[in-house]
Amino acid sequence: MGKLIDLDAMRDAELADRSRRTHRALVCSSTGCLSAGAAGVRAALEEEIEAADRAETLQVVPTGCPGLCSRGPLVQVEPRAGPATLYAEVDPDGARSIARDHLLGDGTGDQVAADVEVVPADLPFFAHQTKVVLANAGRIDPDRLEDYVAAGGYRALYDTLTTMTPEQALTAVERSGLRGRGGAGYPTGRKWRLLAEAPGDHKVVVANGDEGDPGAFMDRTIMDSDPHRVLEGLVIAAYATGAERGYIYVRAEYPLAIERLERAIRAAKRSRLLGKGVLGTDLSFDLQIRVGAGAFVCGEETALMASIEGRRGLPQLRPPYPTERGLWGEPTMINNVETLANIPAILGNGPEWFAAMGTADSPGTKVFALAGSLVTTGLIEVPMGISLRTIVEDMADGIAGGRRFKAAQTGGPSGGCIPERFLDTPVDYEHLRALGSMMGSGGLVVIDDTVNMPEFARFYMAFCRDESCGKCVPCRVGTVQLHALLDRICNGQGRRRDLQHLESLCRTVQVTSLCGLGQSAPNPVVSTLEHFRDEYEALLVEEPVPSAVVTGDAS
């Protein structure tokens, strides 16, 4: 058992340490910036500071993701007082300039490094954002518990455990109106209550970090930028529902997130934020990480549970639902990582504060991963109900290369495309569903007018075909056939009857498949057919005249 943590003392010590620094250089060390060379930038900064013997007063902090991924590596210089400066596209030489001009100056003038690109503070990309889940992303070192505590972390857990009953915590989540951020939007409080009221002594809560949609990286960023927030959400969930252990299921493709979560769990156990007697109370909660093995379908909750148990990741029939019989037969609740990351803020600030954000039916914020033909791509957190146009035209600064907007795909391979005439649609669960798309986990892929829609649909169908688990016939064989039909149409060999088969088979796969993967696999085809049918029609070839077939080459 670790040593009981004193949150106030830890925060004060951390803030006192910070007050000794003239500047802090926050270097984004999330997956995107690391792949763009952030490690070299950090090393260069540290070298310069070391060479100038200023390590006492200057600090280089590896942080999570500030969101502006297409402009990375990002370095944010924070003076002890006054506004911060965000440098973009920093290379090691740029880092040395920042160190020499900005950090190592005499400390009076705050000279902004001249030969490095500076991001204006009022960039629309940031101006429209409301950061709840990502409040600490890019602000703290994800590997240091002290940083999270200094930012107010684990305070909500402490207050919940000491001042609220489990029932009160549960009611707070219910009243917040929070809905599942994994895509379907099931009310989180209702799910929590199902688990709380399920009979059983060994309940389990699971954080689903198996984000697999092409172009989506919300959960990855939450986990590798602020892992303790997910842990805190899980412990609060355990307290409110009576769960005694939990799992974080992360896909193996996220090594950095796994590493940081593991470190966070070790730190939390040492400080008695996990394990027996959390924060000195009676609550016991054991938490482990389970790593996926590269199957998209394991994001589906019953397949995810099979994978955690060490079996093949196949979806199971529901009912029984996981809250009735889940992992090893025990009542189990599975929440998306982003959902859980909202919990500390809801308990800390109260459900009314949360419900006041966003729309009445979809309160709160949503993290979106902007990808595709946009000028600025990256990660944003916006209030629900914001229009797609604001996201695409203001925040992402429109379409790259002077091309025209054609469509936005939300919900990845399970979602649908939204054409230009619906750009003013508010982004929330109901509006997107009404358009034949879905919120999904938050991937937002924008395509320009060079993209051919049947080919676009074919790409997603290939993805679903490759990721089908093979258990049920409509998905296993249907996706193969849908892909073959799209292939024929895209190659200019499709006939009208192929288009008819495409539509009828889409319907069968949607309504008869076992799990959400199969049920939603035809969505990209259905929505592109609805909005861009002319592009399919234009690719069709004429049926041969029947009399011509009889001559012998009718094989």
Added chain:
Amino acid sequence: MSARPVPPTPPAGPRSARPTVSVTLDGEEVLAFPGETVLALARRLGVPIPTLCQLDGVSVYGGCRLCVVEVEGEHRLPLACATEVSADMDVRSTSSQLRDHRRRIVALLFAEGSHVCAACVASGACELQDLATETGVDHVPYELAFPSHEVDASHPLFVLDRDRCVLCTRCVRVCDEIEGAHVWDIAQRGNDARLVAGMDQPWGEVASCTSCGKCVAACPTGALYHQGTASGERRPDPELIAFLADARGGVWEQRDNGAASQPRDAAGSHEQGTTP
């Protein structure tokens, strides 16, 4: 239409001796046993619902999706094999929508495998062939895959022809749940999924196989058959599985898809405890 096993009396188990649940099936009010599935009810009353992966005597799998039915008030199509009756349930076992979906699913199965009835050991006693007749699949509108999986004839008594396998997992479940040997499993996923013996070995080399032949008896197609069987000579015996399960205590009805998630040793001791 193929002959389906129709239990003359309700199987033993937790259900009460009298049908007490009032259900509407295809517009007719009928009485079902508490805990009875829609499929069991329909079969008892002689209402045909096509099935493939379902097999009396082993757990419910829900993979073929042929037994989808319409239930009033449900926006999805539940599976007859996995849905228990509830009071005042209004079920339709057939409709033009259901017929279309079932026909397409059967056509998909034909497109996926290599099903040449004239050259098949199972012709005349094949559930896939029967399904084509039942659902009216007289041609396949989809691209035929013409797979060429290897035939495994390494077993001294039996043969596995994967080109005819529909991945229903009856053999997997029978071997695991009735024989307790777990010789079979599915490897890979999606379109690459295939039936494997042991650790993906030649069947004849799998030491755990007891050569009991229950997998062959349960196979709905000509994928598993006896050595030396010629075209049209295969005689499957799927009723054997329900017979064995009933003979061992008739407890299979309590199993469902969750049974697979029970720890292995618990399932094993359960088997031992009830084997006569």
